[in-house]
Amino acid sequence: MYRYDEQDHKLVRERVAQFRGQTERYLAGELKEEEFLPLRLQNGLYVQRLAPMLRIAVPYGLMNSAQVRRLAHITRKYDKGYAHFTTRQNVQLNWPNLEDVPDILAELAEVEMHAVQTSGNCIRNTTTDQFAGVARDELVDPRPYCELIRQWSTFHPEFAFLPRKFKIAVCGADQDRAAIRAHDIGVQIVKNDKGEVGFQVLVGGGLGRTPILGVAIRDFLPETHLLSYLEAIVRVYNQLGRRDNKFKARIKILVKAMGAEEFARRVEAEWEQIKDGADELTPEAIRWAKRFFPEPEYKSIANGHGEAVLRDHAGEDKAFARWLERNTFPHRVNGYQAVTLSTKPTGIPPGDVTDRQLEAIADLADKYSFGEIRVTHEQNVVLADVEQEKLFELWQEARKNGFATPNIGTLTDMICCPGGDYCSLANAKSIPVAEAIQRKFDDLDYLYDIGDLDLNISGCMNACGHHHIGHIGILGVDKKGEEFYQVQLGGSSNEKASLGKVLGPSFSRDEMPNTIGKILDVFVENRHPDELFIDTYNRIGLQPFKERVYAKAS
Ligand code: HEM
Ligand code: SF4
DSSP states (O other): OOOOOHHHHHHHHHHHHHHHHHHHHHHTTSSOHHHHHHHHHTTTEEEOSSSEEEEEOOGGGEEEHHHHHHHHHHHHHHSSSEEEEOTTSOEEESOOOGGGHHHHHHHHHHTTOOOTTSSSSSBOOOEEOTTTTTOTTBSSOOHHHHHHHHHHHTTOGGGSSOSSOBOEEEEOBSSOOSOGGGSSEEEEEEEOTTOOEEEEEEEOOBOTTSOBOOEEEEEEEEGGGHHHHHHHHHHHHHHHSOOSOGGGOSHHHHHHHHOHHHHHHHHHHHHHHHTTSTTOOOHHHHHHHHTTSOOOOOOOOOTTHHHHHHHHHHHHOHHHHHHHHHHEEEOSSTTEEEEEEOOOOTTSOTTEEEHHHHHHHHHHHHHHSTTEEEEOTTSOEEEEEEEGGGHHHHHHHHHHTTOOOSOTTSTTSOEEOOGGGTOTTOSSOSHHHHHHHHHHTOOHHHHHHHOSOOEEEESSTTOTTOGGGSSEEEEEEEETTEEEEEEEEOOBOSTTOBOOEEOSSOEETTTHHHHHHHHHHHHHHHOOTTOOHHHHHHHHOSHHHHHHHTOOOO
């Protein structure tokens, strides 16, 4: 992973000192609320219902064990002993005291972490595939490009006050696990006929109150031009994006209003001016970035050896076999597998981990996966490089620590925003809905029979829980001061991304588990053998679901 040099350390330390001064002046009444607001936002600090919320950047979801141990310590010392993983691969603290935040940032800086640009109208953390570098369907490892984008975008003086927040995601594999079409810019790594690396560039995706999927404005951008082209896009947006209306300020609105073709034309014109300038990525610069992601020291393992060990264990232990099937992912290197630690046991808010669990994650990473941890878009944790021979042992330890719920990819592995329990923008609570659904559907055989299914929950139309792109999406709505939930079906976040359609009138919280049950019944009755929910939905459409869910009791 990227390691700070002396300059990086200095920058981050200075930023902490600066924020310490700003916080002290605010607390002393020398800075007004509205003066402090942009300063705290630039340092990841929101003020929420019950306490401030601090969002800490995890560049493209990657951390080392020392960083995770430091997070454990911070949650224990300054918070309530737990942290929350987000869909954009960051970490949030829900209960810090404002006066402690400079100390928290100082402790983070010691392990090369910060909260810069995790909120506010700037280019946010670049996200990517949690299986980057190990996935078998990967064309090119996206992490060096993410790092180059991170260095270009963080502290970019021109882009500190964009019309609105700006999110970039990069995918280097066939399967899009980073939801690039739901981002302001989505970058898909491709190769041309000559085998040269380049990028398909999508713009104008975003969720929130106006969900739109990104569209390609360039099918092959040569590798060397990545940063200059991104710069051209953000510059056009910065100049022409709306600043008069917060709800129309995202790039998606500009691209839609202008038309993708006209937007692309303007970007190309801007890019012509700068494409051979300072942002050019020379082969040397690319090699330099790649050096931070060397191949780990994999053992050379005989073909089939790891699988044979796994078969033996799986044959003896059904629970292990289930976990192996659901929570591990094929690795490109012989004898290795990637593991997803589930943060979704029933009754725990999706994405929440305790201080002790953070320490356990760090220990597991040191013992089994070269000391490296990844946060996933689905709010879980990945250990990417585990020897197959060690999986049984790892599973036993993961189980002791509450991470081995074998539900990855199933209905209960849901994405869920903090909702009304924490968030002041919420229309409704999300976490209790997640829990009620998890409790109703806790039979693993049923979940496996249903197969892969993305259920995403947001507590309001801001869509932090990505409800528009869940196969089943749930949105908290306010009806005359009461909390209700609207259901959407047919969304999807991968390379065939689609936006869900509203099923009909909303439901009370108590009705939600049964409503989901009815939707699943329609699926089970209509599916072709082994068909996934989303494929059945695409084949039969919304109507059969609607009829069942809103049928009058006879
Ligand atoms: C509790 C504090 C939070 C607040 C106040 C908050 C606020 C918001 C707002 C206002 C938007 C809509 C912005 C727009 O469309 O321009 C948004 C979008 C989003 N938030 Fe949050 N959020 C919070 C927590 C989270 C968490 C915990 C996650 C991840 C689980 C998250 C992930 C996202 C994502 C992925 C979007 C994307 C929508 C898009 O890009 O169009 N947020 N958030
Ligand atoms: S979707 Fe709404 S309720 Fe949920 S975290 Fe985002 S702003 Fe808050």
